[in-house]
Amino acid sequence: MKVGIFGGSFDPIHNGHIRLAQYVLKHSDLDEVWLMVSPLNPLKPQGYVASDSERLDMASIAVKDIPGIKVSDFEFSLPIPSYTYNTLRHLKETYPDIDFRLIVGGDNWAHFDRWRNPQEILDEFGVIVYPRPGEEIKTPENSRLVIDNSSLIILKDAPEMPVSSTQLRQLVGTHGPCVRMPVLAGLIPEKVLDYIQYYNIYTKATQHQG
16 A cells, blocks of 8 residues: 655645645555644744644544545654654554655755755655646755655646645634635635634634734
8 A cells, every 4th residue: 555645734724735635646656645734843932823633623624525535643643843754764663564655845845855864765755746836846956865766756737736824824814703705715625614713713813913
């Protein structure tokens, strides 16, 4: 079994995340894609707006009925900060029968040689790269990475995310509890919007910050 690890804060998850995960699943040899929700790092003064449990809940709600896409809280049990290589290594130890691949955006791939243990990630797991809006996928320059066809897949035609989670938080926070505004139509799954509105997540955060 082959599983792609798509990590992020998902604060909140949106349809761009979901469409991208579905595209990667369809256009690769993966059997599943796991959305790896990143835990809050208590050592960083600027953390996520929604809590770990809220972001996990929203992601789970969003993909509940989507075949092949799952949500994982695996990193919640690892020491913080959990570097990507450590996460992948622990995943392999926990699920020895699964072959894992890392899914990253072109912006991260451009600086991948600066990550911790980048060559080990390529050699032991492999990387799938998708484009970021308005950016060409570029291989890290002046790096010593050894890259072969078996360790790297570049999906140049993958759908680009039309909006960021940061923009969505600002929209929801600015418009208060009326999160079902036309501008959000098609950007966030309806059930996730219901969850955001019920718990008043981003509006509450904006009021507190103001």
